[in-house]
Amino acid sequence: MLDGVTRRFGTVLALQDVTLRVRRRELVALIGPSGCGKSTLLDLVCGLQIADAGRVALPDGERTVLMPQGDTLLPWADALDNAALALRVAGTPRREARERARAELDALGLGDFARARPATLSGGMRQRIAVARTLLSGAGVVCLDEPFGALDAITRAEAQRWLTSTLAREPRTVLLVTHDTEEAALLADRIVVLSARPGRVVADIAVPLATPRSATDPAVLAVRERALAALGVDR
Amino acid sequence: MIAPLLVVLLLLGGWQAFTALEDVDEFLLPSPTDVLTALWDDRGLLWDNFRVTAGEMGLGLLIAMVAGALLALALHRWQPLRRGVYPLLVGSQTVPIPIFAPLLAAWLGFDLTPKLVIVALVCFFPVVVPTLDALTTADAGQRKLMRGLGASRWQTLRFVEAPAALPALFTGARLAIAVAAIAAFLAETAGSESGLGHLITQSIPQLETARAFAAVLVLSLFSVTLYGALALAERRLAPWAQLPKGPVL
Known part of the structure; x- marks a missing residue:
């Protein structure tokens, strides 16, 4: 989907040589520190920004749709x-x-x-x-930018369960930007961890667990642990 | 509701007492009761002239709202037009109405047309400015959403910007009411045979000061009513806008 993509704003390098391959019907969670270019990456996928280097390619005939951050x-x-x-x-x-x-x-x-x-x-x-x-919108590739970021923990857990069942009904290819490792571990088939600016892929964690998952499942906790380690967060 | 009523009663009482104690001539300063008497005695005269002025204000305001909304849309859509026309728009507000009004009367006659031009000209500005601002500052997230859906400029205008600007259009119209009354008054003094402004300018030299005061009172009450009507219309047409709770006035 992305091949060696770089994006800069003036002198600021937002994304550097990011390569991301997403399989059909896969839910990929993108996590990374604030300002690492997660939203920029979604913009690139949705064609709202143009990469300065590298290539953004979608499967033939696939359309993308963006759910921007915040309440829109x-x-x-x-x-x-x-x-x-x-x-x-x-x-x-x-x-x-x-x-x-x-x-x-x-x-x-x-x-x-x-x-x-x-x-x-x-x-x-x-x-x-x-x-x-x-x-x-009917688009095959759905980009969700922190869809539940502003919700309290209980409401978010309900919304996440709802999203899992919704995507089971209507399978799509999903790019989910989140800052929450728990959300990523609960929902994603794969977790891609980006570094602080300039954003580079520092880890690509497969999550071969069946959904719906429980936040307290040891396997889910183990995934979170790996994601946090990749983020460089001490535990 | 009690507090402003008390203030008004206190002021009126003081005014009444002053005119009674100082024995002021009625044509210099009529007492509140003199004004009320004139309001009743001249009700036919006031009503006829009121209808003329109310028409000028109401219609002029409507023209200003429609034309103002259209211009705001045009200036929003075409940036070069905005750069070219906006300074002219500001400049139009410096045209001294008392000098311009008699000329308009000479060009367009003594009937409704020159009054509408003046009222609309004056009301136009407070309508355009907030509407244009609201169009340009519509929520960035919503704009991004529309771009992400592949919306055209027209669709973004229709689904996002125009609804976002509707409350601002009403705010502008409410501001315009304040100047609409002054504009109608000036337009009438410049050349007309009827209207409250005409009646006031006639009453003063005739030493019918109480009648002039009564006419001013009618004009004020009409402005307040128009304001309330617009606020009600806004609540109906833009119920999502965060209007202050409680009575409209």
Whole structure:
């Protein structure tokens, strides 16, 4: 997917010679210290930035979609219109887009919130609606930038379980940026650890465990330990 | 609600007492009761002229909102246009209305048109500035989302920027009300046969000061009502905007 990619902003080197191969339907978690270029990497994959060197290549005919960091639901639209946004942008008429969004929200257990505006929804619900919107775009490669980063621990655990079951229903190739080794160990098929700026791949940890996983499973803890060691965090 | 009422009553009481104790001539300073009497006695006259001025203000404001929103969209869409037109827009606000208004009356006649031009011209600016700002400062995360979805500029405008700017358009319109009344007044003094501004300028030399005060009162009350109506419209059309809770005024 990425082949020797370098990206600089002025004199600052954000990413240096990053090579990343992702298999179809694989969930790769990208972790690394703040400012290591994780979000930049997603931008490159989604074509929102151009690499200064190296190559970004997607499998034939695959489209990408980005769920940016933070809460990007539109405050004036209800959950249904928010979820339908990707379809609307793709040119689907409003009625049809809303019908399909309705079916998707129902399928993902969010049907009860369809008519609610974001301000009346909890943080966990808002992020789920945003994920549903991202999936509704139909893109095969989904880039999630810290989707649950702002949530409290309990809400995040629920949202992570929800994401696991959602991706089991609708398998996609996923790049998940996170700063949370637990999230990476719970969700990912592979964990790619980036160094501090300039971001380089310092570890590539396979996680051959079945999902859903438990945070207290010794195998999951062992994965976290390896990830933390790669990050250089003392334990 | 009690506190402002008390303040107003206290002021009015002081005013009334002052005119009574000092025995001020009514044409120099009418007492509150004189004004109320004029309000009642001249109600027909005030109503007829009020309708003219209310039309000028309401319609002028509507034109300013529509034209202001369209211009803000255009300036937002085309950066060179923004650089070229924005200074002119600021410059337009320095046109001295009292000098410009009689000329407009000479060009366009004594009817509604020159008044609408002046009210719209004055109200235009407070509408354009916040609307344009809101269009350009729409949430960066939402913009990125739209780019990530492959949205066109038009789609970003339609789904993100325009809704984000709607509350600002209303804020601008509410600010514009304050100047709309002054603009309508000046436009009428420059050349007209009706309207509250016309009535006020006629009443003073006729020593009907109480009537002039009554006309000012009507104009103020109308401005307050218009403000409330706009705030209500904003709540209906942009209910997501974080308006202060409680009554609209």
